[in-house]
Amino acid sequence: MQYLCLQRHDQQYQPGEVSPGTEVAAEAHRTWGVGVDDLSTALAQQWERALATITTHPSYATVEISFLRDLLEELHASLTAETFDAAAGSRVGAALAGARLTDPAVPVVSAPVLHRLTEFSDHPETGPRMAALLVAFGHGHHFLAEAIRADDVEEGQRRFRLVFDHASIAIAIGDTNGVLLEANPHLADMIGVPVESLRGISVYDFAHPDDQAAIRAMVYDDLVPARAGTAKIERRLQRADGSTGWATFAITYVRSAFGPDYLLAIGEDVTERHQLQEQLHYQARHDALTELPNRRHLLDTLKSVISAAGENDLMGLCFTDLDHFKEVNDRYGHGVGDQVLATVARRLHDSLQDDGCLVARIGGDEFVTLIPPPADTRRVAAVADRLRGALSHPLIVGGHRLHISASIGAVVTPVADKDPEWLLDAADTSLYDAKSGARGNWILHTVHAAEGADDSSARCGNA
16 A cells, blocks of 8 residues: 555655655545545545446456555556556556456546546656556557457357257257258257258258248248247148157247348257147047047037038938847956947948048947938938948957847938037937837938928838
């Protein structure tokens, strides 16, 4: 702190004469409200507050007051020395840059504080010396700060590449036309190609053909023209081996300050989730034993047929019930009974697989066949005959040769504005009539447009 006490040790003073050191002490007290011993600390604190005004810059680092005080004393020593050392300014500027204070504004906010040192120097060249020190301070700070910032940029790029290449998510950068400029290995793995082959290709090269229009509308017709925002898409992708997967991406439009704008895409493979969803959807709509559509699937399909039907469209339903199936369970056990149901289901399905019909198991030994429009009595009767024919040959199950027959209640009815449950009840009523006779009977009812009006019926003998 003795540097800020400007008393010259080689000068003698007469009694009553005021020394420069005394003048400095008085000035310190008037200006700072402190004594000379605390002056360097007070000035360092002012410097620290000035530097704090640039704390929003990412390169700002907190410095100790003692560090700044040492730098002030080095500048003051050069300012008041017999032999002037302008390089002290360079050393102090470089010291601040070395302390990670690399913001270009550091010399600007420091200059007013450092200039206060002239108030405590009586050297005749104080003004020119301070000017030289401030210039040297700026140069010393600039050169080291630039080097440090360059290193920071290189380090930042290295870290970015490390994260980019090893991220567990897919990352891609593309131009605003959909051409990939950069892609990471995770995206390459999702598609099944080397990462090098992704650069320069279009996103449409691996997008599913059926999804390309939706991608174009969401990203290139909406996001790109707006030049802002993020689009979230979940679409299919085509893998190199020909298989299809699912991926979800968040695509952000980025305005560049140094070059063309670009698109940043962050995504992940969600194929397993889609497969699980499809599996759960299938299980909810299919019978576990026979793998036929279940009652829920049948009702959903009926609703779709009804909503799409024209005013005069007709459809048919065949309600099939195995005759005396309880005897099979009682005699051979439920294990054999389940095998019988599975075999019957397969035969019924195979007999109509090319006819556009839906065969469903709605419970127990009951099966329903939906004949969609256009349907008439001739077509529905033909379907009923094929269903009975599917069971005309014995079943070999568990080493047993079993003859299984079924009764069928069929109905032909207008479709428009009908209720699905009512349609099933109509077929069930026809089945009840069929089972009132011998085994293997089937009966067909035709319903008028007026709900419930029975037009005609036909009965066939047992199989």
